[in-house]
Amino acid sequence: MKTKPGKRISDGLILKTAGEVLFRELEAVKALRFSLGPGFAKAIKLLNSCGGRVIVTGLGKSGIIAKKISATLSSTGTPSTYMHPVEAIHGDMGVLCEDDVIISLSNSGQTEELNKLITLLKKRGFKIISITNNPSSKMARHSDITLNLNTKREACPYNLVPTSTTTAMLVLGDAIAVTLMKIKGFGSEKFADLHPGGNLGKLLNLKVGDIMRTGRENPVINQDVSLGKALALMTSTALGAVSISDKKGRLAGFFTDGDLRRKVSEINLGRAIKFYMTPRPTSVTAGAMAVEAALLMQKKRIDNMPVVDGKGRVIGVIDERDLLKEGLL
Numbered sequence: 001m002k003t004k005p006g007k008r009i010s011d012g013l014i015l016k017t018a019g020e021v022l023f024r025e026l027e028a029v030k031a032l033r034f035s036l037g038p039g040f041a042k043a044i045k046l047l048n049s050c051g052g053r054v055i056v057t058g059l060g061k062s063g064i065i066a067k068k069i070s071a072t073l074s075s076t077g078t079p080s081t082y083m084h085p086v087e088a089i090h091g092d093m094g095v096l097c098e099d100d101v102i103i104s105l106s107n108s109g110q111t112e113e114l115n116k117l118i119t120l121l122k123k124r125g126f127k128i129i130s131i132t133n134n135p136s137s138k139m140a141r142h143s144d145i146t147l148n149l150n151t152k153r154e155a156c157p158y159n160l161v162p163t164s165t166t167t168a169m170l171v172l173g174d175a176i177a178v179t180l181m182k183i184k185g186f187g188s189e190k191f192a193d194l195h196p197g198g199n200l201g202k203l204l205n206l207k208v209g210d211i212m213r214t215g216r217e218n219p220v221i222n223q224d225v226s227l228g229k230a231l232a233l234m235t236s237t238a239l240g241a242v243s244i245s246d247k248k249g250r251l252a253g254f255f256t257d258g259d260l261r262r263k264v265s266e267i268n269l270g271r272a273i274k275f276y277m278t279p280r281p282t283s284v285t286a287g288a289m290a291v292e293a294a295l296l297m298q299k300k301r302i303d304n305m306p307v308v309d310g311k312g313r314v315i316g317v318i319d320e321r322d323l324l325k326e327g328l329l
Helices: 011-035 038-048 059-077 112-123 164-183 188-194 198-205 227-235 257-262 290-300 320-325
Strands: 054-056 080-081 101-106 129-134 145-148 220-222 241-245 251-256 304-308 314-319
Touching: 011 145, 011 164, 038 129, 038 145, 038 164, 054 059, 054 112, 059 080, 059 101, 059 164, 059 304, 101 112, 112 129, 220 227, 227 241, 241 314, 251 257, 251 304, 290 304, 290 314, 290 320, 314 320
Parallel strands: 054 080, 054 101, 101 129, 129 145, 220 241
Antiparallel strands: 241 251, 304 314
């Protein structure tokens, strides 16, 4: 329903209303501390021992939250799928395997279509975890474990529209997924395997070796060579820096155009570069994550950084422009 033309709405009313919504939903999240007890621990143990998948179900707004919880579980090492309760009783129960565990979401616990499904699942011997705001409901009575949301009221001014309760369901679902993730030892490498695409994929999969500059784009010179020759090599590339090596090819120092500006008053082009370089510079290995290199360069406030192998030999260089191109800076 639109506001009548000409009716003024004050900024104060808008912000007051929004603030009340945030307050009530925050209270709903805080109340979840009462949901963490023996029942929650029992639910985690059941889900951790699940030999099949975790089937998450719910209807309406609870169904939307159920889809998100299922997606979070799958992406964090607990195979899961969402099952629509109405479609389930019209044939989709065929997707179930005997080792699956059910998580059912309903604020009231009295949703007719959902309870019809829960009754059928119970008869077939499935283990059921219910998440509800009504631990005395039919759904709860048919469940093996009930997690009570403890939500006092919705953020809706009429206490009707699912708001606080769905927020609480979502947060409790995240608590379940992340707890299982930690128990299973599902680390960043496994997470990266499941998220190869997009910016998240880059953060988790892109390594320094994938984007470092090598060959002619990686100027390296011996520490006993003159500053003049080092400058000539440095300016032959767009890098604005040169790595300095010892006789065994190991990184001894780094020299940049910034160093040149800072030391211009003491410049002697015929003197060895080792007297002007930055010794023991910050470096990184090719196997390091690119995002870690980006954070290190930000912390050190440097534009580029030598890349070394396990023996400290210079094998490449990484430049902030390469990181910017990949969206890591």
